[in-house]
Amino acid sequence: MSIPLLKRSLWLIPNSTFNLPFSPSFFSSSPAAVPSPSTKPSISTVVSVLTHHRSKSRWRFLNSLCPDGFDPGEFSDIVLQIKNNSHLVLRFFLWTRSKSLCNHDLVSYSTVIHILARGRLRTLAKDVIQTAIRATALEDGDDCSKCERFSSSRPLKLFETLVKTYKQCGSAPFVFDLLIKALLDSKKLDPAIQIVRMLRSRGISPQIGTLNSLILWMSKCEGANAGYALFREVFGLNCEIEEQNVKVKARVSPNVHTFNTLMVCFYQDGLVGRAKEIWDQLADSNSIPNSYSYSILMAVLCEEKRMGEAEELWEEMKMKKLEIDAVAYNTIIGGFCKAGNIRRAEEFFREMELCGTESTFSTFEHLINGYCETGDVDSALLVYKDMRRKSFSLNHLMLEAMTRGLCAETRLLEALDIFGFATEDANICPTMETYELLINGLCQEGKLEAAFKLQAQMVGKGFKPNSKIYQSFIDAYSKEGNEEMVKKLREEILEIQLS
Incomplete structure (x- = not known):
């Protein structure tokens, strides 16, 4: 049985700060949560070694002094005595973990987190929070059903421990913001929301940047309407909320970034x-719209092709002396390109260059697609050359648009040149239509060997030959008078259609 002809070519992709009204009942610590300062000589000796020994000999000496390591309570006692040196606390914590000298629990983790927070080491504190959540996950065992059941409670237990250890560690209020952000980074939305609710029930609000991140994640996961509902809740816009028989009002107001x-x-x-x-x-709030606010509204108007209103908004931005950045220019340029008014888009592009605003990938994308839509492939080529000078590459849709425009004018060599340069980037996967256009063009010019090679590349990208590809080869062989090849290709395409 012969190998199908086309198959044979297979050999040939800014946070604001706030003051927390800490109530004694909320942050009271129990003796079980944080051990009281110890006067044991071993603790004092460890503290002395940490604070007075040279860094080169410190860890070796400690290892010989405490070969059995420390229990979590001892560790917490030690680091509380050196809490003013947050970097040393972090090094001691990492050393105990690397040497397996302490089986850390939520209290010892919380102590380290608080000390790093009070030392303004925000990123490092957030890293330890994520470590604590992962570590307690392992303590729950490997049973998947059990892990899922406790997936929400672990962060809440860490939150409760952070609350109990807050005062003794002399922590900073934003430690709870770090916990919420760490949970969002780990895609744990539900416990993050629960923690915000527990804080607000006590009259405490996270920082506005944290709330904005929470709203954004809710919108991404559950949709914009769910994000809006959360927005009204966390900013207390549903009049007053009642939780645990205590009425509280929002401590912060939404800012322009929220809107x-x-x-x-x-x-x-x-x-x-x-x-x-x-x-x-x-507009009705105390916040003042910024340049990005106007850009978003312009995008809304451009989506509805209300370009007159979009231009009025543009003039309002100028009147208010707002900074008109690349986002704003790209928005209105893209709007005019989609509306078919490429000349007006050109005017804004020239203005963009004259005022010194640097073009971005989106600028070139809008213009190339706009020119190709209006059939002005020569102007699209000029933009493409400018794009290459600025080290930008075409994406798959721009490549398809330019290929279609050039092939429509039988400028196959230029299309192949652009295709070859674009596909040097391994991240670019041309569309099926791009391959169809180029293979058809090669077949029409009788360059069957090149067409087969391109078809092999197409299959290597995961595409299968379709009826358009087969027809291009059939037409080419018919033109040459090779009826035997035409017959075989027709049989092969019929076989594929019936399978």
Whole structure:
């Protein structure tokens, strides 16, 4: 049985600060949670070694002094005595973990987290929070059902321990923001929301940047409407909320970044009307719209091809002397390109260059697609050359648009040149239509060997030859008068269609 002809070619992809009204009942620590300062000689000796020995000999001496290591309570006692040296605490913590000299529990983890927070080592504190959550996950065992059951309770237990150890460690209020952000980084949305609710039930609000991140994650996971509902809850906009028989009001107000987040989420969900509603709420608030706020609203207007209103908004930005950045220029350039008014888009592009605003990938993407849509492939080529000078590469859709435009004008060699340069980037996977256009062009010019090689490359990218590809080869062989090849290809395509 002969190998199918086409198959044979297979050989040939800014946070604000706040003061927490810590109540004694909320942050009272129990003796079981944090051991009282010890006067045991071994503790004092360890502290002395840590603070007075040279770093080169310190760890070796400690290892010989305490070969059996420390229990979590002893570790907490030690680091509390050197809490003013947060870097030393971190090194001691990492040393005990690397040498397996302490089986850390939530209390010892919390002590380290608090000390790092009070030392303003935010990123390191967040890393230890994530370590604590992972470590307690292992303590729950390897049973998957059990791990899932405790996946939410582990962060809550860490939160409770952080609360109990807060005062003794002399921590900083944003330690709870770090916990919430660490949970969001780990995609643990539910416990993050629960912790915010527990804080607010006691009249405490996380920082506004933390709340904005929470709203963004909720919108990504559950949709913009769910994000908006959370926004109203965490900022106390549903009048007063009642939790644990205590009425509390929001301690912070939404800022311009909050409203921008909501507008972007509604816009990305295709709910442009809701995005406009958020703009109206922003205008009625104490926050002042910034350049990004205007860019989002312009994107909404451009989506609806209301370019006259978009230009009015542009003039308002100028009147208010707001900084017009690349995002704003790209928004209005893209709007005019999609509306088919490429000349107006060119005017804004020239203005962008004259005022010294650097073009971005999106600028070139809008212009190339706009020129190709209007059939002006020569202008698209000029933009493409400028794009290459600035070290940008085409994406798969831009490559398809330029290939279609050049092939329509039978400029196959230029299309192949652009295709070859674009596919040097391993991350670019051309579309099926791009291959169809180029293979068809090669077949029409009788360059069958090159067409087979390109078809092999196409199959290597995961595409299968379709009826358009077969027809291109059939037409080429018919033109040559090779009826035997035409017959074989027709049989092969029939076999594929029936399988």
